[in-house]
Amino acid sequence: MAQSSRAFRIGTGAGFSSDRLQPALDLVNKGKLDAIVLECLGERTVAFGHRDRMANPAKGYNAYLERRFRHLLPACRETGTRLITNMGAANPRAAAHATLKLARELGLGGLKIACIEGDDVSAVVPRHQAFMDEPGTIGDVEMPLVGMNAYIGTEAILPALQAEADIVIGGRLADPSMFLAPLMHHFGWSAQDTMRMGAGTLVGHLMECGMQITGGYYADPGVKDVQGLADCGFPIAEVEDDGSAVITKLADAGGCVTVGTVKEQLLYEVHDPRRYLTPDVVADFSRVRVDNVGPNRVRVSNAGGQSRPDTLKVTVGFDGGFQGEAGVSYAGPGAQSRGRLAADIVEARIRKVHRLQADLRLDLIGSSSLFATAGQRCEESQDVRLHVALRSPEREAAEIMLWEVESLLCCGPAGGGGYRGTITPCVMTKSVLIPRESVKPKLEVLVA
Amino acid sequence: MTTSRRNDRRIIRDIAHARAGDKGNTSNISVWAYEPADYQVLKRSLTPERLKRAFPQLFRGAVERHELDHLQGLNFVLHDALEGGVNRSLNLDSHGKSFSYLILGLEIEEAAGQ
Numbered sequence: 001m002a003q004s005s006r007a008f009r010i011g012t013g014a015g016f017s018s019d020r021l022q023p024a025l026d027l028v029n030k031g032k033l034d035a036i037v038l039e040c041l042g043e044r045t046v047a048f049g050h051r052d053r054m055a056n057p058a059k060g061y062n063a064y065l066e067r068r069f070r071h072l073l074p075a076c077r078e079t080g081t082r083l084i085t086n087m088g089a090a091n092p093r094a095a096a097h098a099t100l101k102l103a104r105e106l107g108l109g110g111l112k113i114a115c116i117e118g119d120d121v122s123a124v125v126p127r128h129q130a131f132m133d134e135p136g137t138i139g140d141v142e143m144p145l146v147g148m149n150a151y152i153g154t155e156a157i158l159p160a161l162q163a164e165a166d167i168v169i170g171g172r173l174a175d176p177s178m179f180l181a182p183l184m185h186h187f188g189w190s191a192q193d194t195m196r197m198g199a200g201t202l203v204g205h206l207m208e209c210g211m212q213i214t215g216g217y218y219a220d221p222g223v224k225d226v227q228g229l230a231d232c233g234f235p236i237a238e239v240e241d242d243g244s245a246v247i248t249k250l251a252d253a254g255g256c257v258t259v260g261t262v263k264e265q266l267l268y269e270v271h272d273p274r275r276y277l278t279p280d281v282v283a284d285f286s287r288v289r290v291d292n293v294g295p296n297r298v299r300v301s302n303a304g305g306q307s308r309p310d311t312l313k314v315t316v317g318f319d320g321g322f323q324g325e326a327g328v329s330y331a332g333p334g335a336q337s338r339g340r341l342a343a344d345i346v347e348a349r350i351r352k353v354h355r356l357q358a359d360l361r362l363d364l365i366g367s368s369s370l371f372a373t374a375g376q377r378c379e380e381s382q383d384v385r386l387h388v389a390l391r392s393p394e395r396e397a398a399e400i401m402l403w404e405v406e407s408l409l410c411c412g413p414a415g416g417g418g419y420r421g422t423i424t425p426c427v428m429t430k431s432v433l434i435p436r437e438s439v440k441p442k443l444e445v446l447v448a
Numbered sequence: 449m450t451t452s453r454r455n456d457r458r459i460i461r462d463i464a465h466a467r468a469g470d471k472g473n474t475s476n477i478s479v480w481a482y483e484p485a486d487y488q489v490l491k492r493s494l495t496p497e498r499l500k501r502a503f504p505q506l507f508r509g510a511v512e513r514h515e516l517d518h519l520q521g522l523n524f525v526l527h528d529a530l531e532g533g534v535n536r537s538l539n540l541d542s543h544g545k546s547f548s549y550l551i552l553g554l555e556i557e558e559a560a561g562q
Contacts, residue, residue: 263519264480267523268469286516374550375505428535
């Protein structure tokens with residue numbers, strides 16, 4: 001196992017499934033990185049992947065994998081940057097083989113591609129398993145099951161690094177673990193060193209959402225200004241053996257790294273800061289120090305940790321039916337009254353004429369939509385859009401709703417225009433906990 | 449950053465910034481004072497009781513507040529706050545990502561006598 005005490009440079013090349021490509025390429029070409037991580041899975045993405053794989057056994061991995069790798073693989077080879085990703089989603093094996101084929105096509109002979117499996121636990125979890133934070137068991141849910149994936153951590157990733165893989169592809173690898181594993185491999189950190197497990201998890205947590213720490217999802221013009229958002233760069237972490245790190249970005253990229261951007265990402269999706277659970281550790285972020293140490297350079301330190309949990313979290317995915325969304329706009333004097341009248345008509349038609357019981361929501365964008373349930377309403381707008389949403393196990397219910405909204409253009413209030421309607425298949429996800437011994441990660445290394 | 453508001457009442461956005469995240473049907477919103485001097489005002493203005501009182505139809509479950517005093521930050525964990533969460537809610541913003549601005553839009557509760 002490689003061991004060194006020099007600082008380790010790690011970057012993020014994607015913070016979500018459809019993140020930008022060029023800034024990732026810039027980071028590899030100019031960032032002098034030891035490793036880059038592409039984090040592309042959300043709560044539901046693996047379930048969508050399972051659905052894709054059921055329709056086509058060669059699919060189920062991230063749709064942008066080939067497009068990204070076509071540019072990133074040659075760049076990573078050129079700069080000696082190792083790439084780690086969960087783009088395998090519901091089909092890491094197919095993703096690894098697609099990568100192998102691409103590597104050969106690009107003339108990258110000798111490229112080592114690690115495929116990590118074992119997170120798919122559908123054969124292991126019993127149907128009577130109770131849900132983690134709500135009543136009921138898997139067997140109680142009437143919707144068809146599409147898949148079950150456990151969050152696996154550094155224990156599953158380290159063997160791939162020890163095998164000197166250039167590209168590491170897994171499915172439901174826990175986001176911070178993809179950053180912690182290369183740190184452990186480089187510095188020789190022990191899995192029992194809970195302080196460093198916590199510190200490395202902090203680095204991963206800060207880096208896993210990409211531009212959310214370099215000025216993305218931060219700007220509030222006039223209050224919190226960010227320059228160059230169209231050119232925003234991805235983040236780089238310079239990590240030391242003591243677990244502290246400086247978060248920064250390429251000097252010529254847009255965006256910014258400040259105490260403010262780091263703070264907002266520090267507690268993103270965190271509940272009790274003293275106990276942030278991952279497959280590797282129970283991390284403690286409650287005493288983390290965040291210090292500006294230069295332009296777009298912020299140092300984080302003082303994370304801690306306690307022994308990892310005995311259980312692993314599993315996302316259970318179900319087929320959630322269909323969601324229909326449709327709308328018509330109204331503008332000028334009386335726009336709000338006409339919009340509200342249109343809403344009343346659609347609701348009456350859905351409930352009384354078609355007698356549909358499906359979940360239904362009617363909003364008036366420009367007056368009350370995102371904050372409608374919170375009771376906030378703006379009475380001044382003369383440009384509003386009726387937005388109707390319906391969810392049902394039956395596609396036909398969604399089609400009826402679209403039909404009713406469209407018919408407002410003939411049968412509804414005056415001056416309506418701009419009908420659009422879409423129907424999207426849905427997934428439903430819930431969580432269970434299983435003993436970590438029941439998950440057995442598996443590694444295969446392919447060579448181009 | 450102080451901006452005057454209608455009726456000269458300041459809002460939380462004038463003294464703090466915030467970001468929302470989601471997990472299932474639970475939202476977490478971290479709120480950070482720009483100036484250490486405003487942190488006590490922030491703590492006084494934003495309590496779990498205030499948030500539940502302000503938006504009872506939306507924040508239906510328990511509200512916890514965690515404090516990172518050394519960073520002038522508060523972390524609110526709001527249970528049963530996302531109308532079922534991303535899988536069930538029909539809100540356009542089913543993740544509740546915009547709810548950071550529900551909090552930032554609240555008026556600051558100045559101390560008695562101010």
